[in-house]
Structure formats: C-alpha cells, structure tokens
Amino acid sequence: MSRGSPLLLPLSVVALFLAMAAGILWGTAEISWSERLAILMRSEDAPRGLSLIIWQWRVPRVLAVGMIGAGLTLAGVLMQTALRNPMADPYLMGLSSGASAAAVGAIIWFPASVTTTLGLPLIAFLGAASAFLLTIGLSTRRGRSLDPLVVILAGVAVSLMFQALTAFFLYVGDPHATRNAMGWLMGTAAGTDWQELPLLFAVLLVSLALALFTTSKLDATLLGDERALSLGVHVGRMRVLVFLITVALTGVAVAVAGIVGFIGLILPHMGRLLVGARHRVLIPQAMVLGAVTLILVDLACRVVLAPEELPLGVLLALLAAPPFIYILRGMSRVR
C-alpha cells in the first residue's frame, strides 16, 4: 500500500475496534466464550461477578487507555510541529513529570476536600503548564530560535527536578496519603471508572477540533517560523494554542493513568511514515495508531505476567527504545 493510501485510515479504525475487543475480552479472569458473549449482549443469565469485571473494569479501562493513547499522540504531533523538534513529546519535555508532581503533592498535602473540589486533572494541568513554561524558559535565548537539542536537555532537567520533588513529597508525607499517591503514580490504568471518562472525552474532542481547525497553519509551521510568518501565520498565537492543548491533554491523561511515556514521541513518527506530515491526514491517522498501540500495550501488561500486572511505563519504555534511537539519529536531518 502506498504512502497516504485512502485505505489506511479505515483499516486503522478496524484495527482500533479489534484492539478494543481484544482489550475487553482478554484478561486474567477465566471467562468462557459463551459467558463473554452473554455479558456483552447484557443477557439475563450472564454471571454477575464476571459481568462486573467486563463492564465496570475492562470497558472503562480500554476506553480510557484508547483516549489517552490518542490524546498523548495528538500532543506529540502538535509539540513536534510547533517546536519543529522531532524529539518533543509530553514526557521528554517534562510535562508528565510536572503534572504528576503537582498531583502527588496535592494528594499528600491537600485535604481530600480540596483535591475533590479542584479535581486532580486541573491540578495536573497546572503542574504540566509549569513544567512546559520552565522547559521553554530554560531553552530560550534572546533573539535566537529554539535549539531542538537544548529544548530536550532542558526538558530532561525539568523532568528530573519534578521527579525529585515527587520523591521528596512521598518521603516526607503521611504514610497513608503516600500509599494512595504511590498507587496512582505507578502509571496504570487499573481501576479507571466510568466517571473519569467524560472529562477525558471532552478534552480530547475539543483538542482534536482545535487541532483540525488549524491544520494549514500547522503545515506552514513545519517549514520554519520565518516561512510560516511570511505565509501569514500568527506563529506566536498558534504556539499558545498548542501549549494549551498539550498541557490539557497531558494533565488529564496523567490524572487518569499516571505517567505514560513515549507514546507522544514515537507514534507521530509512525504516522508520518505511513501518511506523510500534512496535518489534515496525519492527526487522525496518528491518533488512531496511538489508541491501538496503548490498548495493546495495556493488554500485554495485564496478561504477560498474569495474575500480576506490569506497570504500563515499563513495557512502553522497553518497546520504545529502538524507535527512540532511530529518531535521535534522524535529528541531524532537521533543516
């Protein structure tokens, strides 16, 4: 199939449905095929306990993981374009660490009423925003454009700082609150419930709509700030929009599943390999790929060491290493 074939997106959507079905039907609990069908059809004679596993555990988990995969991929696409940096993603730029430090701090230090009122996603959003501003601030030199490698190094430094802050919070915090925070910090989608999905869905939908509305400006930005400006793009305003979208997507993803690395880095590149870099085509394609990938990785985390569950971050880091090195080597071709 040639690059940009119109069949790619429909095929990827089919793959997404198959991945979702796999994520819902497979797991550690032993359920026969007839029981699975009965549960999915909401049949009266479906076993109640197993029905609970499918409808209250697996379905919301698969939906959440799919949306997080799609959202983090969208964040990666937008960051890589706006900063014209093939290594930019919410994890490497320190956003995820900023979001998790803020959330852990809130869980440990704030009364439960505050975190409930403000909501963990908002707190994570503020943490991600601080980290992003810090990374960009550290990489900016007056009168010079951002150096892609300096941005990444600044992101790593900011990430380390927020990770140290998280460790400090965990070390000095009250043991009971610390246990809650640790459980959340493991980077797992286990325990996701239906209540968390509407916000995730709303943030994803609004972000996607805004991104699709600016595709031609994003395309122009790929050619460099000067060319984008000469084509009439308000580059500064577009960067602010990208900043808000990526911070919101990262904040809400971290609030639901903890730190999920590398998806935002690798999947945009896979999308470009398949359909090219024009955003009108790339964004939907890469998002579907991101959703499929994270659903399958999450499924693997559940079944590889069953009944134990692997943290999502461990398997992702393992799978991401080879493409990460490939992208790093390709950075010399940015021109």
Added chain:
Amino acid sequence: MSADPILEIRDLSIAVGGLPYVSNLSLSVGRGRFHGLLGPNGAGKTTVLRALYRALQPQAGEILLDGQPQQGFSPAAWSRRVGALVQGGGLLSGLTPADIVEIGLTMRAMTARDRGRATQDALQLVGLADKAEQDAESLSGGELQRCYFAQLLACDPEVYVLDEPTNHLDLHYQLRLLDEVKRRGRTAIVSFHDLGIAARYCDYVHLMCDGALVAEGEPAAVLTRDVLCRYYRVDGVLEGHSLRLEGPVLDDRSAPAPLMHVAE
C-alpha cells in the same frame, strides 16, 4: 525615490535583543520594478526584508503598501500581496516537494484542483516535476531552494521579497528563476551578494552599511570603484554585468572608511 511606489519604508528602526540592526531607514519600491538591497555582511539587508514579511516588529517607522500601513493588514491579507523567499530551515520529515508548494497555496482561497494544477506548473518551472513526490529530506540544498521558489511562484504575490534567492542555486537556475520573476513584471525587492547578478536584474539598488542606507540609484551609478572599495573592501569595477578585479582584496586597514551618507 520612485514615481509610483507600491511599497514605502519610512524612518524604519529595528533592534533585535536590544542591539540596533537598522536605523532610520527610508526607501521606496516602484510598482513593477526590480529593486536590489545590497551591502556587506551584517549591513541589515535581511533585517529589512524580515520586517517586510512581518517576522520582525520595527521599534520606529512604518511600512506602507499602496499607502496603507502594514499594521492595517491582517498577517494573511499582507502575505497574499507580499510574498517572501526566506532563509532558515524546517522539519521536513514526511513532506514532499509537492506538499511544500501546496502548503503555500492552502493559505489562499483556491479549489483543490486549482491548487494541484498550480503546484504542478510551479514544480515544472523550477525543474522539480519529476521529484514532486520524493521525500523532501532527500533533496539537495539547491533543490530545496528551488522548491521554496516554486512555492512563491505558485502563490505569485504582487510584491516578491527575496532574501538571497541565488543561495545554493547553480548558474542555470539563478538565471532561470530570476528571469521568471522579471518576466512576470511583478515588483521585487531582493537582497544580493553577487553584484553582477544584481546589476543584471535590478532597475534600482539600495546600498546598506551598518544598518543605514548609504547610497541608492541605478546599479551602474551606485556600484562605483570607490563604493566597492569602501563597502565591500574589494578593488574592482563593474563592467556591464560582471565584476572585474583591479587589485588584491583589501584588508580593513587599507580600505577607505565607509561614508555614512545617502548619495543618489
């Protein structure tokens, strides 16, 4: 000053990072005329051109298009009338030459079919039709420059702002692409380092040094032996469209000091 100016720069001053790059510069560009912006490295040519395509905000002065101030145009409306060939790189992974040309056209109201046709025609003009669907990252520097030239030719603005357009191009494409701009009869303001090429194409040149305009007029009148000695530190004379060296390249001590005045 031009009789029928389409573009006017009045008392322009630009500082970047607190350093003055351009001071009190005024010039006008005649409709349908080919203007050259000349000067040694660091003279401020690119800074002036960047202000023309709105990459820099002047600290003082104004830029007028048909008598209307630049601020009165939205960035998109300005770019439809004033198009630029600029320096600097991008993230080209996943783009083809056809994509690069089309990206310029998507900022304009055109049907997809017209866009496709304009893209093909422009790539044909710059000799890249056979590489239209190739990975842009695999293009040479010269091919990439032709690709960006194709984008501008496809957009065909009223005013062409070209920042060192001959960069990376072989002699054939230097002449072919500038001939095409000239043939279209559009207004152009172009920075050049090659004085022979400047003399061949420009109806009028503006010579800059240290952020100020020091001379302007027809190429033969401006590019005198004294000017070449003072501002380019080269002892040479312009004969027609070529530069003939009369002596060795001058070092800083033997070259006469630049004169900071406007002569026409």
